[in-house]
Structures are given as structure tokens and as C-alpha cells.
Amino acid sequence: MSSQTTLTSTLPLNNTIPIPRLHLGVYQVSGRACSSAVTFALEAGYRAIDSAEWYGNEKEVGDSINAFLEKHGEVKREDVWFTTKLQNNVGYEDTRRKIKASVKRCGLGYVDLYLLHSPIGGTRKRLECWRAVGDAIEEGEVRAGGVSNFGVRHLQELLDSNPKVKPAVNQIEVHPFNTQTAITDLCKKNDIIVEAYAPLARAMRAKHPKVVELSKKYNCTWAQLLIKWSLQNGFVPLPKSVKQERVVSNADVDGFSIEEADLQALRALDEHLVTDWDPTDVD
Ligand SMILES: NC(=O)c1ccc[n+]([C@@H]2O[C@H](COP(=O)([O-])OP(=O)(O)OC[C@H]3O[C@@H](n4cnc5c(N)ncnc54)[C@H](OP(=O)(O)O)[C@@H]3O)[C@@H](O)[C@H]2O)c1
Numbered sequence: 001m002s003s004q005t006t007l008t009s010t011l012p013l014n015n016t017i018p019i020p021r022l023h024l025g026v027y028q029v030s031g032r033a034c035s036s037a038v039t040f041a042l043e044a045g046y047r048a049i050d051s052a053e054w055y056g057n058e059k060e061v062g063d064s065i066n067a068f069l070e071k072h073g074e075v076k077r078e079d080v081w082f083t084t085k086l087q088n089n090v091g092y093e094d095t096r097r098k099i100k101a102s103v104k105r106c107g108l109g110y111v112d113l114y115l116l117h118s119p120i121g122g123t124r125k126r127l128e129c130w131r132a133v134g135d136a137i138e139e140g141e142v143r144a145g146g147v148s149n150f151g152v153r154h155l156q157e158l159l160d161s162n163p164k165v166k167p168a169v170n171q172i173e174v175h176p177f178n179t180q181t182a183i184t185d186l187c188k189k190n191d192i193i194v195e196a197y198a199p200l201a202r203a204m205r206a207k208h209p210k211v212v213e214l215s216k217k218y219n220c221t222w223a224q225l226l227i228k229w230s231l232q233n234g235f236v237p238l239p240k241s242v243k244q245e246r247v248v249s250n251a252d253v254d255g256f257s258i259e260e261a262d263l264q265a266l267r268a269l270d271e272h273l274v275t276d277w278d279p280t281d282v283d
Helices: 031-044 058-071 092-106 123-138 152-160 181-189 209-217 222-232 244-250 260-267
Strands: 010-012 018-020 048-050 081-086 111-116 142-148 169-173 193-197
Touching: 031 058, 031 244, 058 081, 058 092, 081 092, 092 111, 092 123, 111 123, 111 169, 123 142, 123 152, 142 152, 142 193, 152 181, 169 181, 181 193, 209 222, 209 260, 222 244, 222 260
Parallel strands: 048 081, 081 111, 111 142, 142 169, 169 193
Antiparallel strands: 010 018
């Protein structure tokens, strides 16, 4: 039997770098709550954290990772994945500066995954900022680059521009109540991994009858059901919690597998539920 579990397994990005299968999200978490959530996650075996310039917690996340590494000498910097994102598409030079500032703020030496947080700003800015990410990869500031909230037209535009570096990831809202099939299909076709944000649909559909029925069937929590759905669809889910018990249980999803018919039944719940924002169709 394989000793791989959700928390130790990875997927290869299109640049061959392996990305952990499950990340802790830390949106709207700051200060001590952020530090403790990151520590709970690392102690539970998570090896990836999803931060952003926008969240204002790159320093807390980086400091908590460094404290963990100091405490556990056997875990190395390269064993822990740190993602951050460019808040606004500000143009080439500013993006280069902002990447350097994020690297400095997190104190981790480099960023594992750097994303354009959204497509907002128009074609010229998007392509300029993307070129800056490519150059930051060449300079060793960033290991892999990607985008977030990019819709079909933005991805197509970027791919058609024949960039030096292809995006490795598109981070979008995906869960059974918002399946984003057109975007996820295009990503699959182009070997771009989909990171699923709000994989728990922000707990807004925890009591949906289908979710309750299938949680009983698989003897799991509703949150575990949604996380497993995301994993079995090939996505990289980023569930957020600041509570230790939830951080631990959200990753405890190895003991069951959702049958194909039930994966589809969950997919059929799509209602394009937007839990936060949806800039996937901006100009
Ligand atoms: N790129 C983007 O534009 C974008 C946008 C949104 C999110 N994200 C990323 O994706 C991550 C996840 O998305 P999200 O934070 O919006 O939503 P989410 O992970 O779907 O849901 C988080 C909510 O669910 C609750 N929760 C977590 N586990 C639970 C459990 N086992 N039982 C009951 N409630 C539970 C959390 O509360 P407690 O904390 O109190 O447990 C929190 O209120 C973010 O943190 C961020 O890293 C990215």
C-alpha cells in the first residue's frame, strides 16, 4: 500500500516542480490568528500556505514557517510551499519591485508560487506583469508563476501572447456550487493546474441536503466531502480555517473515496455561487 497521503502527495506543475495537493488558505486572517493557524497546519503535516500581498500577512506566514523550520530541523525550507500574489496589475517595473518586496517581507528567501491576483487592469498591464513574473523566475526570486481569477479570455490572451513562461496555475473559486467548467477545461487542455479557492464554499452550503446525505454515506464531515471532491477532480484545494481542530480534520480525507456517480451528483449542484468576488470576465 502507498504511504502517500493527501498531505504528503504532490502534483507536477507544467515546469515539473511538484506542488503539494492541499494548502492552508489564510485570507482575512491576520496577526496572532494567522501565526497560530499556520503553526497548527504545519504541525498537522500541511506543507503549503496560500498568502497574498492583499491579505497583509506575508510576514506572519513567513515568520511562522521559519519558526517551525527552526523547531523541526528535519523539515527544510524546500519542504514548505509559500504562495503569494500581486495585488494589482501595476506594470512591469512595479511588479518586479513588488515581487522583491514580498520575498523580503516573508523572509523565506524566495517565493514558491507567485500569482497575478486578478486579471483587472487590461491586456497591456496583464501581459507586462506576467513578463515580470517570468523574469523573477529567471532571477530565482520565484520558483513558479501563475494567475488567479483568470477567465477563459484572459488565459487565452496570455497563451496566445506566446510568453517566455507559461502559467503553471490558475487559482479560481471552484466547489460543487460553482464548478467553472469552461475555465477548468481550458486549464486541463493547457496543462495548467487549477487551485480551488473557497473549496468549502465558505461554509454557505454545509447544510445542503445532498451534502448532508453524502457526508453520512461516506462517514465524513461536510467539509471533508467538499475537499475530497476537489482533490478527486484534480484540483489543489486551499481550505481556510483558524481553528486547530478544523485545520486537522479538513486534511483527514484519506480514509474514503467518492464514487464517480456521487462526484457527478455534486457537480450537478452548480448554481454559480460566488462567495467573494468574480473578476473572471473583466476586460
Ligand atoms: N485568489 C483569490 O481571489 C481568492 C479569493 C478567496 C479565497 N482565496 C484563497 O482561498 C482560501 C480559502 O477560501 P475562503 O477562505 O474564502 O473560504 P473556504 O476555505 O471555502 O471557507 C472558509 C470558511 O469555512 C470555515 N470552516 C473551515 N473549515 C471548517 C469546518 N471543518 N467546519 C466548519 N466550518 C469550517 C472557516 O471558519 P473558521 O476559520 O472559523 O474555521 C471559514 O469561515 C483563502 O483563505 C485564500 O487563501 C483566494
